[in-house]
Amino acid sequence: MALAKHRIKRELIKLSFLIPAVLFFVVIIVLPFVKGLSYSFTDWDGISESRNFIGFKNYSLLFQDHNLLKPLKNTLFFWVVTLIGTNGIGLMMALAVNGSGRFNRALRTVFFLPFVLSLVLVAFLWTYLYSEILYPYFGVKSLLGNPHTVMWGISIMAIWKDAGYCMVIYLAALQLVPAEYYEAAKVEGAGLFRRFISVTLPMIVPALTANITLLTGWGLKVFDYPMTATGGGPGNASETLAIYVYNYTFPYNQAGYGQAAAIMLLVLVFAITAVVAGLLRRKEVEM
Amino acid sequence: MKKNLSLLAITAVATASLAGCGSTGNDLSSSPASASSSASEKEVTINIFHHLGEEAKRNGLKAITDMTTEKYPNIKFNIQAIDYNSYNNILKTKIAAGDAPDIVFGNPIAYRDMIKAGQILDLTGESFFQELNPSALDEMTIDGKTYGVPLDIGAMGIYYNKDIFQEQGLQIPTTFSELIKVADALQAQKIIPFAHGFKDSWTAQADFQADWYGNVSKFPDFFDKVQDGSQKFADSPEFKASVERYKKRLSYSSGDDLGTDYAKSVQMFAGGKTAMLIEGDWSISEIRKNNPQGNFGFFALPFSETASDNILGISAGDAFMASAQTKHKDEVLKFFDSMNSAEGAKAWSDHSKTISANKNFTISGADPITSDIFEYIQSSRTYSFGKAYTLTGQMDAIFRKFQETVGLDQSANVDKLISHLDTDISRLLK
Numbered sequence: 001m002a003l004a005k006h007r008i009k010r011e012l013i014k015l016s017f018l019i020p021a022v023l024f025f026v027v028i029i030v031l032p033f034v035k036g037l038s039y040s041f042t043d044w045d046g047i048s049e050s051r052n053f054i055g056f057k058n059y060s061l062l063f064q065d066h067n068l069l070k071p072l073k074n075t076l077f078f079w080v081v082t083l084i085g086t087n088g089i090g091l092m093m094a095l096a097v098n099g100s101g102r103f104n105r106a107l108r109t110v111f112f113l114p115f116v117l118s119l120v121l122v123a124f125l126w127t128y129l130y131s132e133i134l135y136p137y138f139g140v141k142s143l144l145g146n147p148h149t150v151m152w153g154i155s156i157m158a159i160w161k162d163a164g165y166c167m168v169i170y171l172a173a174l175q176l177v178p179a180e181y182y183e184a185a186k187v188e189g190a191g192l193f194r195r196f197i198s199v200t201l202p203m204i205v206p207a208l209t210a211n212i213t214l215l216t217g218w219g220l221k222v223f224d225y226p227m228t229a230t231g232g233g234p235g236n237a238s239e240t241l242a243i244y245v246y247n248y249t250f251p252y253n254q255a256g257y258g259q260a261a262a263i264m265l266l267v268l269v270f271a272i273t274a275v276v277a278g279l280l281r282r283k284e285v286e287m
Numbered sequence: 288m289k290k291n292l293s294l295l296a297i298t299a300v301a302t303a304s305l306a307g308c309g310s311t312g313n314d315l316s317s318s319p320a321s322a323s324s325s326a327s328e329k330e331v332t333i334n335i336f337h338h339l340g341e342e343a344k345r346n347g348l349k350a351i352t353d354m355t356t357e358k359y360p361n362i363k364f365n366i367q368a369i370d371y372n373s374y375n376n377i378l379k380t381k382i383a384a385g386d387a388p389d390i391v392f393g394n395p396i397a398y399r400d401m402i403k404a405g406q407i408l409d410l411t412g413e414s415f416f417q418e419l420n421p422s423a424l425d426e427m428t429i430d431g432k433t434y435g436v437p438l439d440i441g442a443m444g445i446y447y448n449k450d451i452f453q454e455q456g457l458q459i460p461t462t463f464s465e466l467i468k469v470a471d472a473l474q475a476q477k478i479i480p481f482a483h484g485f486k487d488s489w490t491a492q493a494d495f496q497a498d499w500y501g502n503v504s505k506f507p508d509f510f511d512k513v514q515d516g517s518q519k520f521a522d523s524p525e526f527k528a529s530v531e532r533y534k535k536r537l538s539y540s541s542g543d544d545l546g547t548d549y550a551k552s553v554q555m556f557a558g559g560k561t562a563m564l565i566e567g568d569w570s571i572s573e574i575r576k577n578n579p580q581g582n583f584g585f586f587a588l589p590f591s592e593t594a595s596d597n598i599l600g601i602s603a604g605d606a607f608m609a610s611a612q613t614k615h616k617d618e619v620l621k622f623f624d625s626m627n628s629a630e631g632a633k634a635w636s637d638h639s640k641t642i643s644a645n646k647n648f649t650i651s652g653a654d655p656i657t658s659d660i661f662e663y664i665q666s667s668r669t670y671s672f673g674k675a676y677t678l679t680g681q682m683d684a685i686f687r688k689f690q691e692t693v694g695l696d697q698s699a700n701v702d703k704l705i706s707h708l709d710t711d712i713s714r715l716l717k
Contacts, residue, residue: 047383047404067711131486131546145486145545147696231372233488234545235692250376252681253400 033266039259046255058260068261070236071244074226077151078158078240079219085159087211090166095196097167098174108171112164119161123228126157144230147237154238158225162218166211173207174200209280216276220269241265328361331618335366335607336381337392338374343572344605347638354634355625362618371489382406387610389619394606395427395434399679407434408609413620415627423603423644426673434608436623438632439568439641441604442587442660442669443497446556446564446574449582451478455562459586461594463532470539473562481536482561483544484552488691494565495533495690497588500600502529504670510677516716519709521702530693530701532590536565537694545695557581568604571640571656585659587668599663602673603644685711 040058044051062068093111097104114122130142130153143153177200185195223242226232232239232247239247245265249258335352339345345368352364367388369377379401381387387406391398401407410416411433416424419437427435447459455476460466470480485491502525503509512518520526541547541561550573556564557577564570565588574583587599607626609619625631632645640654642661650661663669678686689708693699 047379061714065714066707127486131543131548135543135546141543142486142546145543145695147692231488233688233691234485234491234695235488235688237692247684250379251684253379254681 036259037263039256040263041260042256044256044259045253046249046258047253051256054256058257059264061257062260062264067236068244071239071241074151074238075220075222075241078155078222078225079216081152081155082158082162082219082222083212083215085155086162086166086215087208089159089163090211091170093163093167094170094174095200098171108167111167114161115164117161119224120228122157122161123225126153126160127229144238145234147234150230150234150238154225154229157229158222162215166215169207169211170204173204177203205280205283209277209283212280213273213277216273217269220272221265241268330361330363331615332363332365333390333615333618333622334388335364335390335392336369336374336378336388337366337607338369338371339392339605340371341569341572341639343576344569344639347635350634350638351626351631352622354628354631355622358625359618359621362621364622382610382612385612387612389610389613389615390622391608391610392605393435393608394437394603394673395429395608396673396677397679397683398434398608399429399677402429402434406611408611408613408616408619410434410436410609410623413623415620415624418627418632418645418647420644420646420648422671426603426671427606435603435606436608436626437603437644438605438607438626438635439603439639439644440601440664441568441641442599442601442663443493443500443567444565444585444587444599444660445497446566446570446583446585446656448556448559448562449584451559451562459584460589461597462589462592464592466589467535470536470563474539479541479555479561480539480563481541482552482555482564483537483541484547484549484555485544485695486546486548488695489687490549490552490566491537491694492687492690493567494536495529495694497565497567497600498532498536498590499526499529500602500672500676501588501590501598501670503600503672503675504598507675510675513712514677514682514716516713520712521705521709527701527705529590530705533690533694534697534701538697553577557583568641568657568660569639571654572638574656575640575654583656585656587663598668598670599660600672601664601669602671604641605639682712682715685715 039051041053041055042051043054043057097107097111117125127142127144130144134140135142143149143156181199181203182195185199190198221242222240223246226238226240226243227246230238232243241261242265245258245262247258248254248261252258335348337348339348348366352366356362356364378388378391382401391407395402395407398407409432411428411431413433415436416433420440423437423440424433427433427437451457451473452459455472455478457469457472458465460469473480483490505525506523509518509523513520537544541552541555547555552564553566553570553573554577555561557574559578559581564574574581587597589597591597607623609616609623613619626635627645629645629647632643632648635641636643636648636653640657642648642653642657642664650658653661685708689704693701693704
């Protein structure tokens, strides 16, 4: 009995350590979310003190808006391209600098450097690169100006910046793969490619899960890259769902409608992330 | 809302009477006297918000504020320049937070939503308005109340390089087909006709508006009708024709049109690399910054095939308004007073090279480009479009996005985009 009491006390002490984090989460995430949810059923303009309850009108208008398709398409495009590109390049860089030499360590720093840069600087750098270097010296017209290529231009920028981050996570996983496994595989006659598929890949699935989930979250919520590089333009060619939400909430003075769009975006991000993470976790357990 | 406003008014009156030593705060002629009599008067900092992109205009503003501080040493200024693209958002946020700047850059016509919300101070009847050009003043007046103080009169049209035109034996085109002939002739000589800097998306809008605003003179209530739903863009053949002409002009490439920014396109024109540039009057100072001595001129964009139809669309250009939240109305009015004084107006037009909204403005000593614009005004070959374009907020944003989409994508289907534009506008009318 006394033992059980002691155990409960210990558990409570452990739980109490969660309080600061939970408090932050509630104040910064849960409360605004609940409040936002209630705004989404009103015609609030974002400035006035009064607002009227209008039921599901915002949601029904949202699903009738043909302008929603472009941001939806752009967001999914950005997600898929950066997910594949950032992970692929990040993994390749990790494999390339996996050794312990001084040169490898220097390269790691270089590869990680873009991630540390401010996003505004990155956007400036790339717009400069696109219009002042690529066109005058190589005759390649700026990807960011053409409505048909602008999402590619933004994706390349994002991959360049974020690949270093993925590399670090892959690197950590790669260093944990015991060297004996490779030796054993070598003895068995496995080539470089075979060893990657049969030894390396299964061993780094946890890193893969982390990176893919992370990139999915970033990709679906993307706001900053198109906002800083093009402001969603030309026209609305690089508008993403998050920019759509922003446009309605602030410049267009339709905060109620913007909130409805934000809630839909949240549901979408949550659903896709849950499915992706679920699929990957199953893979982890299997091995 | 109403309650808040009256509270605000009471606060404003209370502070005004405190600061002005019992003066009512509106009588400007007595203010300087009271200012000098109490040298120990409390120092006041006036916040000014603007999105002037041109260095010359920023210097012009600085000159006016310095002039004011010199006359009234207790008035200091805190000038904040905001990027045009985020200006309205930042301003709205500031106003919503009760932290509005005292003086706000902008033309009342574009801020009717804020005026309706009671956020802009009514300046009707202030003495400095007597110094202003009546038509510019008329544009600052909404429902009989004057909300803005204009600095200059602006226009959009075509800058041209007189030397290139002379070498090629070209005349100023008076009709649209003549303009196209000129562009073709230049291109045949491997001279780029127009400098395009569409990386900044608003630059393409200037090209479109230089054409369309001249057109609007024939249907001044076009945008009012758009807003009450009785005018569809698709039902206006003139609108479609204007869009088609716009696309035609944009089809003359000057290189990487969509990767070149505004500043570089002005450099291209000022450096003699292109023969023409379609832009607004705000570019004069930028052109002169790059080439002070260049032999340049300006003409109205010929949109019609009838030469006499091709008048210049003009409007009040740069203007300032006062925030209703200001606690320093007296000082704000003093700023406007020096802005409209003969020296203030001269400082502005000297820096910005624009046509002053001050009615005593004379062309002597002005830039040849400015003189070309002024000639249209003096010979009454102008149409004042300022009051005709009445879209604000989201409608304005939709219309501007349309201009970018239809212009920057040469393969875009004009009819489809115009019908999309109508759909988007009608969604907002519901």
